[in-house]
Amino acid sequence: MNSNLLLLAIPGTAFAAFLLPLLLQRFGRVAATLAAAAVIGSCLALVLQLAPAVFAGETQLARLSWLPIYGLDLSLRMDGLGLLFSVLICGIGLLVVLYAFYYLPGSDRMGRFYSILLLFMAAMLGIVLSENLLLLLVFWEITSLSSFLLVAYSHDKYESRIGARMALAVTGGGGLALLAGILLLGHIAGSYELSVILAAGDQIRAHALYAPTLILILLGAFTKSAQFPFHFWLPNAMSAPTPVSAYLHSATMVKAGVFLLARLHPALGGTDAWFWLVSGTGAVTLVYSAATALFRHDIKGLLAYSTISHLGLITLLFGLDTPLSIVAGVFHIINHAIFKASLFMAAGVIDHECGTRDMRRVNGMFKRMPITASLAIIAASSMAGVPLLNGFLSKEMFFAETVGHPQFEAISWLLPLVATIAGMLAVAYSLRFVHDVFFNGEPIDLPRQPHEPPRWMRAPIELLVLLCLLVGVFPAWTVAPLLDVAAAATLQAPIPAFELALWHGFNRPLMMSLLALAGGVFIYALRGPLFAWQAQLPPLRPRTAFERVYRLFAAAARRVVAVLDNGSLQRYNALLFSFILLLGGWAFFSGPAATLRLPTQPAGEAAYIALFALLLGSMGGTLLYRKRLLAVTLVGVVGLVVALIFVRLSAPDLALTQLAVETGTIILMLLVLYYLPAREAPRSSASRLGRDLLLAFFAGGGMMLITLKMLAAPFATISGFYLREAVPGGGGTNVVNVILVDFRGFDTLGEVTVLAMVALASHALLERLVLTAPSHDSDGRPWSSEAHPLFLSMLVRPLLPLTLTVSVYIFLRGHNLPGGGFVAGLITSVALVVQYLANGNLFAQRRLPRNSAGLLSLGLLLAVGVGMASWLFGRPFLTTAHGHVSLPLIGEFELASAMIFDLGVYVVVVTVVVTVLSGLGRLSERAHSQEAVN
């Protein structure tokens, strides 16, 4: 099997199947658990399939095109670092699934829990296997979102919601910084693919934008890995169920940040800026959090701060930036994941059994759960760096690296001192955890009677602790190969010579270790005075401070929204027009300066008269808009003048369409006008009037200037093709019609579809719409009681066949002379509606088609069908054909398949206009019958 497909299948499987537990939960908790385990197991199997090649030193790549023009592809990479993390993610994931089955209460159906967990795991796998940095960012954001859901899993608890929100705000904000950083990095390197970026380290470091790029990417990594001062979200995320903490805060979520450091180290590392920023942040986090951990009374709180502290240690190691410190950093990632996962699980067991995690009350557990206690003691010793355990090995390597670091020659004592103090604090808090929980007398006032947990709940802890021991005692036989490939992939260079062994002789690191152990015991012995001293310090409450800032922002956002979105359409329109004015003004004044020369077509008196009529109509209509009938009439005049303008300026098709539409619009307006409340609209306030006049003035003036500028700019048309090809390609001499039904037929199809939607929506709105018919108009004149004046109805009837004939004629000649489906459709529908108006409902209902949905479908089907017919001839959609046909008597004439398309347009237009206008007309019938009832 192709290994590339295998690689794609790893996150592919996880993403495809993450909903499986949710779907299977109706078969019970066991089914959901098995489904989750099966998904993770398959991912792990796929990872292991690829492992031999990685151990052979290959970097495997896989690529699927996604959005190549933006440099975003689904490209994945499996190298040593990816392999290490994938194994951790899947392996610990499996254990967490088993553990959670026992941890969560039996009333929980588990489907939701496992599905979110799988989604999170899929995203984590995506991060560590991404070859494309943009893709990595997508997965990065998915981990932020899914971890939000996991932390807030017990969403009925206030603590959970606050903790989840804080985690999302901090990591999400960091994600934004990371996005900016990655965009800069891609800009510098010219690609978002890691293979390119990792090879372009020198180019990146020498670039002027290196510093901002580095800072932005580090912000992303530090927020995710809870580095000082962004660490405060992690202790608050402890409100998550313990399996979530065991997973997110040992092997996955928080490790994503240090993963990013490891991944991008070859591209960004090796500079002073990297050294000081990364190692400085790491060192501060390491010591500060270790000290804080000592004073936490909550078991999970202690573990949370110790996690931050260990992440600080790993960050510091990457910051020290020697080949061996990188190796040590990668090694500590493995070790921390193993012992911290087991410690969180043990803490969960204690919480589960005791009902509380307060170390001032949970005491003497060794007697009650000796096996769990032994396991936890071993894991805690590993955390403290006791020999024979895995934590000792990486801590020794860390101590060795702090001694004689090249950057610290002047103050060579400082770094070992910091490291030793951190080591002492780690010993002290580990000792506190062990001594307080498992010994220290008898428990105080526990809600439950604790005893050993179920056999299989302990199994994951047993396995992890066994790993602690195996790695600690036989490092060369267990972890060495994996560490070698992972470190080589991190360094992108051959790894330095080092020896994974317990005994290196009496050297400085060993002295530091012993000093740390002794110092830690000493600090713990002094805990009484230390706690008393801590209790009188002013409390630090990052959570309430965060909440205060958060509420401030939320309130400010609400105020902004209240100003913009106050529910007034007038306000929206005013804002919209103002914004358009700003944009238009900016474009107008910043546009390229072209040589402007206004052409002047001769105007003639007729043009002045037309302009006068247009001004009269539009300004009159605007000034007199309260006199509705008069305003409609004046606007109608404007429409007619516009049609005349089209006639004069060589656009006969537009003139015809405009005329027909004008008729329809007037009928529409009159129908609407009939129902409006009789009372006149109140006058606007002076300030409102001023604002609107100002907007209108600038909009009108701006449009006039833009038109002048456009007309004066040099003109280059793109229509040459259409003029050339209309007759040979489209078989018609009316170029506008040929464009509509042939060259740009697809656009027209879209447009008639929109029209059909208008008809359907109008039909739905008119359904069961009841309005009361007013007795008189806004000027107080009573409406005529004569429904259908005899003179009008008699005059109109003979007009129908005449108009229909005209419309058929217009339709048929459309391809060659002004006309076509649109115009013919409008003429036909106006003719039908006029019948309707003059003769009333009863007359019309017997004659007009009522099934508008059917007719609309027919029209669209005609248009689409003729388009698809071209497939039968192996041509693209909507290719037209035309030819000459000769009929007896009539003679030879040209027939184009585009005509059928035009027929579809015609049917849709007729249906739309008739549906809308006759629907409005039918309202009056209902209104009057309503009146009769009243």
Next chain:
Amino acid sequence: MEVLLSIAIGVLTACGVFLILRSRTFPVLLGLTLLSYAVNLFLFASGRLRIDAPPLIRAGASYADPLPQALVLTAIVIGFGMTAYLAILALRALSESGADHVDAHREP
């Protein structure tokens, strides 16, 4: 001719914008109609103004730009569809709220 058309477009826009900003549905409909006239004329003018040159292929003639004409033709019809839809929406709002204010719920 160019100057006259620019004035016409400017005035139509100004009137349209002013009417769209009114508080009752009917002037908004009128304003929309006027504004669409302005926009159609503007689009049409982007093909420049030609007299006696309709885009109908015949021997030895020169032609106005057919592309803006095709665009405007559909724009006219769509504009009608939109006006009709808004008109019906206004009536529906009138029937449900009893007022023809554009923000029906804040009827004085």
